[in-house]
Amino acid sequence: MAAPKKGRGASAQSKPGRSLVLILIAIVAMTGGMFLAGHTTPRLGIDLAGGTSITLKAKADQGSAINKANMDTAVDIMNRRVNGLGVSEAEVQTQGDDHIIVNIPKGTNSKEAQQQVGTTAKLYFRPVLASEPSGGAAPKPSPSTSSGASGSPSPAASPSGDQKATSPSNAPSPNASATSQGRAVSDALKADATPSPTGSPSAKSSGAPASPSPTPGANADAAKLQAQYQALDCTKPAERAKVGKAGKPGEPTVACGEVNKVWYKYVLGPAAVDGTEVKKAQAIFDTQGASGWQVQMTFTSSGAKKFADITGELAKNQQPQNEFGIVLDGDVVSSPYVQQAITGGQAEISGRFTQEEAQSLSNMLSYGALPLSFQEETVTTVTAALGGEQLKAGLLAGAIGLVLVVIYLVAYYRGLSLVAMASLLVSAILTYVIMSLLGPAIGFALNLPAVCGAIVAIGITADSFIVYFERIRDEIREGRTLRPAVERAWPRARRTILVSDFVSFLAAAVLFIVTVGKVQGFAFTLGLTTVLDVVVVFLFTKPLMTLLARRRFFADGHKWSGLDPRSLGAKPPLRRTRRPSGPTTGPVDPKGA
Amino acid sequence: MSKLGNLGARLHRGEVSYDFIGKRKIWYGVSILITITAILGLAVRGLNMGIDFQGGAVFTTPTKMSASVAQVEEYAHDASGHEAVVQKLGNGSLRIQIAGLDTGKSDEVKQTLAKDLKLNPEKLNADLVGPSWGEQIANKAWQGLAIFMVLVVIYLAIAFEWRMAIAALVALIHDITITVGIYALVGFEVTPGTVIGLLTILGYSLYDTVVVFDSLKEQTKDITKQTRFTYSDIANHSINSTLVRSINTTVVALLPVAGLLFIGGGFLGAGTLNDISLSLFVGLAAGAYSSIFIATPLVADLKEREPAMKALKKRVLAKRAQAAAGEAQEESRSATGEPSDGAAPAVVGPRDQSAPRNRGRGRPSGKRR
Numbered sequence: 001m002a003a004p005k006k007g008r009g010a011s012a013q014s015k016p017g018r019s020l021v022l023i024l025i026a027i028v029a030m031t032g033g034m035f036l037a038g039h040t041t042p043r044l045g046i047d048l049a050g051g052t053s054i055t056l057k058a059k060a061d062q063g064s065a066i067n068k069a070n071m072d073t074a075v076d077i078m079n080r081r082v083n084g085l086g087v088s089e090a091e092v093q094t095q096g097d098d099h100i101i102v103n104i105p106k107g108t109n110s111k112e113a114q115q116q117v118g119t120t121a122k123l124y125f126r127p128v129l130a131s132e133p134s135g136g137a138a139p140k141p142s143p144s145t146s147s148g149a150s151g152s153p154s155p156a157a158s159p160s161g162d163q164k165a166t167s168p169s170n171a172p173s174p175n176a177s178a179t180s181q182g183r184a185v186s187d188a189l190k191a192d193a194t195p196s197p198t199g200s201p202s203a204k205s206s207g208a209p210a211s212p213s214p215t216p217g218a219n220a221d222a223a224k225l226q227a228q229y230q231a232l233d234c235t236k237p238a239e240r241a242k243v244g245k246a247g248k249p250g251e252p253t254v255a256c257g258e259v260n261k262v263w264y265k266y267v268l269g270p271a272a273v274d275g276t277e278v279k280k281a282q283a284i285f286d287t288q289g290a291s292g293w294q295v296q297m298t299f300t301s302s303g304a305k306k307f308a309d310i311t312g313e314l315a316k317n318q319q320p321q322n323e324f325g326i327v328l329d330g331d332v333v334s335s336p337y338v339q340q341a342i343t344g345g346q347a348e349i350s351g352r353f354t355q356e357e358a359q360s361l362s363n364m365l366s367y368g369a370l371p372l373s374f375q376e377e378t379v380t381t382v383t384a385a386l387g388g389e390q391l392k393a394g395l396l397a398g399a400i401g402l403v404l405v406v407i408y409l410v411a412y413y414r415g416l417s418l419v420a421m422a423s424l425l426v427s428a429i430l431t432y433v434i435m436s437l438l439g440p441a442i443g444f445a446l447n448l449p450a451v452c453g454a455i456v457a458i459g460i461t462a463d464s465f466i467v468y469f470e471r472i473r474d475e476i477r478e479g480r481t482l483r484p485a486v487e488r489a490w491p492r493a494r495r496t497i498l499v500s501d502f503v504s505f506l507a508a509a510v511l512f513i514v515t516v517g518k519v520q521g522f523a524f525t526l527g528l529t530t531v532l533d534v535v536v537v538f539l540f541t542k543p544l545m546t547l548l549a550r551r552r553f554f555a556d557g558h559k560w561s562g563l564d565p566r567s568l569g570a571k572p573p574l575r576r577t578r579r580p581s582g583p584t585t586g587p588v589d590p591k592g593a
Numbered sequence: 594m595s596k597l598g599n600l601g602a603r604l605h606r607g608e609v610s611y612d613f614i615g616k617r618k619i620w621y622g623v624s625i626l627i628t629i630t631a632i633l634g635l636a637v638r639g640l641n642m643g644i645d646f647q648g649g650a651v652f653t654t655p656t657k658m659s660a661s662v663a664q665v666e667e668y669a670h671d672a673s674g675h676e677a678v679v680q681k682l683g684n685g686s687l688r689i690q691i692a693g694l695d696t697g698k699s700d701e702v703k704q705t706l707a708k709d710l711k712l713n714p715e716k717l718n719a720d721l722v723g724p725s726w727g728e729q730i731a732n733k734a735w736q737g738l739a740i741f742m743v744l745v746v747i748y749l750a751i752a753f754e755w756r757m758a759i760a761a762l763v764a765l766i767h768d769i770t771i772t773v774g775i776y777a778l779v780g781f782e783v784t785p786g787t788v789i790g791l792l793t794i795l796g797y798s799l800y801d802t803v804v805v806f807d808s809l810k811e812q813t814k815d816i817t818k819q820t821r822f823t824y825s826d827i828a829n830h831s832i833n834s835t836l837v838r839s840i841n842t843t844v845v846a847l848l849p850v851a852g853l854l855f856i857g858g859g860f861l862g863a864g865t866l867n868d869i870s871l872s873l874f875v876g877l878a879a880g881a882y883s884s885i886f887i888a889t890p891l892v893a894d895l896k897e898r899e900p901a902m903k904a905l906k907k908r909v910l911a912k913r914a915q916a917a918a919g920e921a922q923e924e925s926r927s928a929t930g931e932p933s934d935g936a937a938p939a940v941v942g943p944r945d946q947s948a949p950r951n952r953g954r955g956r957p958s959g960k961r962r
Contacts (some may be wrong), residue, residue, distance in 0.1 A: 507793070510741040513778060514740060
């Protein structure tokens, strides 16, 4: 008697132990992973943690379409902007096809960020009139730059540029020096080993040593600029945030730029070429030269002409006045130097770029600035206090909802409710762990609607158990004993659960794809819990039921088991049917009921 | 439990049943009435669109404000030049809504308000929305609704059949209409949260419907091989036998939402939690109603138009008439009692025992006669 039972239990009843072990291992592994990764709580959304959330909608300008590439570039640029404000952990991400959400944690200047983020930035090529490492203690310059940098320790723009001009000449090759400085060199003259001997100090700079302004006469302005330049300390984020932003394209300005993690400050002449005059820029890998990654630019016809003019002009100068600064949003993103006029509308910027750097620079050059213009749709600021309270209320509501569900299940299903509760618990643990892990993985943040979704999901999860339990009870009502009832009920319940969960999942998926922002968090949670519901029911609830069906408490239909055939109204005469159908009633074929 | 369990058992056996299908005209009538009321309400009263749909700002103060609502209303009006709605929330904080404020001006208003209320501006939460935001959400919602409906109809048509897909769709539209109608009639404010809730009803409303349809599909698998029940009879039996399940799933789904609505909402006053849970609550209740009273009867109605089902009905009716003529009332009693022991599907063909058993059970009663 015992042997056949065992045999059937192991083979036919789909090895309940194995699934249980599987899911337990999964839980333990994921929980362990969660603790190892150090992300033991879900990342909270801005509405719960406090901060400012800005939703921007892209508007297509003439000529630029709203597409993924453009949106990604915009996110990239915005990211630079908000983080340029000294904001830590600010987040910029696309949502849907045409929205960008900027989340700025509490404690930063959200107003400034708000102004910065959506405005269309400008990209210009400006001639460099003076530059030097910025900050009191020049942060340990690398040998080759040091000669240039320390050669002119005085903050004043060196009148002749001679001192600086020596630095590249001392360097083994202009290319090397350029790269060590993080500067780029026009490829046109890369082969030219000697730095341009054309170096008669430019008329402009020699004219007024203290005023780098190329437009003589505006002395007051020049003095002001000079004072600004002297006072500027680019190592301070606050100063960086202010500087350069207001610079009009037609006037000289001061600016900051980071080169090899060293901040430089610049005095820049009026914009020579507009970023919009770059037709195309791309990062390419130079297989022939040793220069590696470089950026290739193509100008529009007017841009090509202007670029030829400015490079022709610059090439006559000594460093740093033979450089032009590529200025984005007032920051110098790159300052390649020029060694001869570049005509023909094609230019390459080389330097020891990494692939990423080259690509990022080419992106900026290609799009000039934000490729799209944006419109502010919502701005939400939440203090953490209120967010915390909402979270508390949500969690309280969830707990109470859960208690109510448990009370109902206990009252109605008695012993079976233990299975339901255990399954709900497993489901809850899995949801929590996955949410915590998804924070760092895909940037999932638990916002208020998502909390709502999780609470609503309690109902969805419990629904599946009810479908299964009712099925089992139906089988018992037909006079089956528990074990066959559990197995026969499963295929039917399984189908119902799958079909209805699929519909729920479909709704969540459509919501997730179509909507934006808050709604997405909600939809994501719903979809996640629906999937977890299926996993839990298949790998946990069903195997657990199979195991419990062997226990006498349940199998004998104890009054408190929730499976008492008498109170379920099973008809005694039907006990006859059990025998003929019993043996053939494999777990597989649900032919009868 | 035992009472409910008994009811479940009796429903299962068909001892107790409510004639959902037979009385469908009544329920159709009720639903049409509700729908008309909802549409009228929508047309006459319109929806109370929240600030997200007209643009404006919502400020929320920290708890324990000394200023009175009227006072704050005045402050807000002075600061913005627009009408302001001020509500006291459950936790003692104030919610100040100012419509028609653009995002540019709101910061100024915020500063002024903070000064008037003697607050650190940092402590004053602001939620600023451009008018296009709500529109955007609403548009996306409609879009989502349309996509979902198309997909779900296709899916249900494949998983079940097109009649069920149509019936489910009608039920879904019905639920949404009722929910929107209640919003219009009661004048609840429509916020993006409401829209989220409404969209969630999509999946949920169909859950119960799908459960009933699944049982219906199963029980009518071999319907043409018998002559005892019409499609409607079986449909009615499916509703009854899944009734306990439907009630349980609905109750269990409603409990957390109710918790969210009454506890979460009550604790904080108006807010996202409340908005979502309110529309969910209304929609879930409507969804349970429609899956039982509308969707399944509708399937039966559609199905009975099929020639095969018409023929079956004729045969069943003929057989019943014959039986009635031959064996008087007793036989008919056993016929209604029958679906019980054949288990849910008294119909299913392959099971051979059911026939002999029926005969066996029929005979003694016949003998007794």
